[in-house]
Amino acid sequence: MCGIIGFVGNEPAAPILLDGLERMEYRGYDSAGVAVRSETAGLQVRKTKGRLQVLSDLIHGGADLEGNLGIGHTRWATHGEPNDINAHPHVSENGRIALVHNGIIENYLEIKEHLMRQGIHFTSDTDTEVVAQLLEFHYNECHNMLEAVGRCLRRIEGSYAFGIICADYPNALIAARKDSPLIIGYGQNGNFIASDVTAVIKYTRDVVYMDDGEIAVLTADSVDVFDDELLPVEKTHSLVDWDVSAAEKGGYAHFMAKEIMEQPEAVRKTISPRIRDGRVVLDDLHLTAEYVRDLSRIYVIACGSSYHVGVVSKYSWEKLLRRPVEVVLASEFRYCDPLVDEKTLVIVISQSGETLDTMAAMREAKRRGGRTLAIVNVVGSSIAREADDVLYTWAGPEIAVATTKAYTTQLVLMDLVGLYLADLLGTVEQSEYDAILSEMQLLPEKMRQFLS
Template identity: 50%
Template sequence: MCGIVGYVGEEQAAPILLEGLAKLEYRGYDSAGIAVRNETSGDISIVKAKGRLKILSEKTDNGRSVHGTCGIGHTRWATHGEPSENNAHPHCTDDKSVVLVHNGIIENYQELKDKLVKSGYTFYSQTDTEIAVKLVDYYYKKTGTPLEALTRSMLRIRGSYAFGVMFHDHPGKLFAARKDSPLIIGRSSSGSLIASDVPAILDKTRHVYYIDNMEIAELTKDEVHFYNIDREEIQKEIVEIKWDAESAEKGGYEHFMLKEIHEQPKAVQDMIGAYVKDGAIDFSEVGLDDAALKEFERIYIVACGSAYHVGMAGKYVFEDLARIPVEVDLASEFRYRNPIVAPNSLVIIVSQSGETADSLAALRLMKEREVPVMGIVNVVGSSIARESDYTLYTYAGPEISVATTKAYSTQLIAMYLLAIQAAKEKEMIDDDRYAELLAEMETLPSKIQKTLDDKERIQWFASKYANARDIFFIGRGLDYAISLEGSLKMKEISYIHSEAYAAGELKHGPISLVENGILVVGVLTQSDLFEKTLSNMVEVKSRGAYLMGLTTYGNYNIEDTADFSVYVPKTEEYFTTSLAIVPLQLMGYYVSVAKGLDVDKPRNLAKSVTVE
């Protein structure tokens, strides 16, 4: 839930570390620090700062005051110990013989700390990371080699970690190790880099290696060596990142979130183009043949956050179109309820980052039980992508804002494609219906763009409700799935209490919360449910609610009930989620902007949730 950057090479390290950490600010953090080795004196300088990265930059004159060509940097999101300079990374031994940065959580830190205290170690921070660096030091003093010190420490640590490590006795070298937290190794013309995410090093290189669990990398300015937990050297293939540096920049937009909302037509077009070829869906890249898809009798969709809402939408489409029973689970619940998975089932794990801790744990649980798993992910080479039996990439490109938009939209397309192909293979639709659905899907990018063209009306309305305390979203069927995501967008970036309810549940409790002036957003894109949801809107209006109605062009009678109406183009009703979510994304964005909040880095949230 924080950022790691490391560099060893020919250039000054500190400016590179600060630039890389700035590219990882979207992941969320509360303090930052760097450690750089001075080649002349051999000393390792550590500089830390509480708060935003600019404070650290000012303390180091943008890195110019810290000299050296080998260093590590970190942005911390507090788990153990309050945000402070003392608790910030990098952490070190008392003599700075070992310096370390860490992402993740060490679950048995107290047990390890007790062992180290008995061995004479003292501690200056409240963090689990200080335990890790001193454990590495303990084994380094016993073995004399960084590689053995790291492997023995890794075998003792329970939990998740990505480490970047410097040893005073080994100048010109960085070490990296990981278990369940993302970490990549880059090679540039001037040296070697480590990072917890691609954007941190994208302006330096597009050539990276992915480290697997329980592996170690040893970096010098000229080369990188990889080792398994048995300290045997292993070979890895370098991977080229297709993104360019500009795709991870704002491109003239005020915020990444607004840029990414506007990138949705292209992202959806790219997603469709990747899998629809010559009028047919082609999953050969995924490793899934049509015969296998036909054999699945039940589907389990497991995800967190917005990806879970994609699963909710997918359930309605799969069950109605392909007649396959679908269960949707929060990954954090699925993995702990000892799930009973029926024979001939497919488990679909949905994750933007491909590193979501609970989703990854659910995947591994299913692999242990020999259940086929498909990963729907955006990040090439991520853990979920590599460990799934089938990997369906969403091709959304880098998504920087914490609040997902274009990744969510491409995940929806993945669900549509899977459901349509399954329906065809199970003979639930004929060739004409198949072609009709694909043809309509091809129109979604232009229809999303048409929805974006009407954004000024949303901006005007959002400014009226910037001071709202509570907002409710209601809908039925697919409209309920849309409401869940719209509500999440509102709460996560505007900090307004927001809830989504299945409209039919209003009379079972939620309607008691409706009072004079409260905003209720009604989503009505499903024709067979339009009148029922409209009746629910009348119910809340009679109790003083102010109504926003979201429906498709042509349903103008909604204006008799709603105080403010928003329209999206008509499309196949299975696909309306792709259009109706756009005004709700814009609504959340413009409310946040009107309140003067940090849209891209909402408080207490991180882009990639790599701890449980």
């Protein structure tokens, strides 16, 4: 659950990087680091094992690092033990390129061995340093950073979100992603990249979600996005519609307590707009009664707590729809040769909309001809964009790792969808339909009374 933040603009970068990393501390980490570029001091890298406060103290809250361009990272160790050397950012051998990375490079050993045969020396045990060294290798060939990034991405296999700065490009921040979330934020005094919108919400609500294979070049006053062939891409902007206070504790001792108490309001926001004149209305769902009648199978695919939403929902859906519902862990779905065709509805559930196993399972279902419906919380997330239909829980940011409001909103939304489909099929009596709907509308107040 590593965190990435990057900034290029008209203000000192280091304090902004530290602030963004602090807002992502909830994700868990074992080390932290920043790299900042300035005209006079060049590329300055500071990183350390331990809490973010250790890094902040080391650079006096960012005051020690001058420059308006930088990248920051909180790391949860996957390759190599947690220590100062393995912490991000990683720097190429000549010290010109610095890089932060979320994800895993699956063919890093093969590339590392190739680069070592070229005389390149490595200092860490990480897969990420391999990318930094490979970037330098290609940059020395073509002397163009964007082209070097493109060549590098064509060589590596796996998942990644990258933030990259180069000493030769004092005003440019480069980003790239595949199967790991990364957003671009458009601010008044500069532009941002981040792995989580909470890192930039203090500075901007205007964001763009990068797609797989895309590369972005950010300066203080411009953002250019390219596809994997380095052709320009026009992106759709999204407005983050929750306030910065939603990502702060609001007087509670910790985020989990806050989010437990937010459940009644979150459930109300999920239910209320979808009930009109005593009926469930799902304007964003485009399933006809004829399609639902012809279904031979319904899958629910998810990981973790979202999987348990599926397990509970199976019983209510089968009772209401009189159709078989199979709940499968997303990590297993790709490997079980699933029985999916054009008469299969596949429900994928994910709070973030970026759960890698769930995304891969959804793609496999689509490849086999199934229709996909995503239940997600994060607007514009990868799963939301790729699914045939998407319904949002509108729970707001969930920062506590142990889920609360994400779980309950997913559950009530699945109940609403089940009731809606049962009504299409005519498999639910009107009296039962009315009773269920009435009880669902009472849920937020009952939850509030219980929690009080």
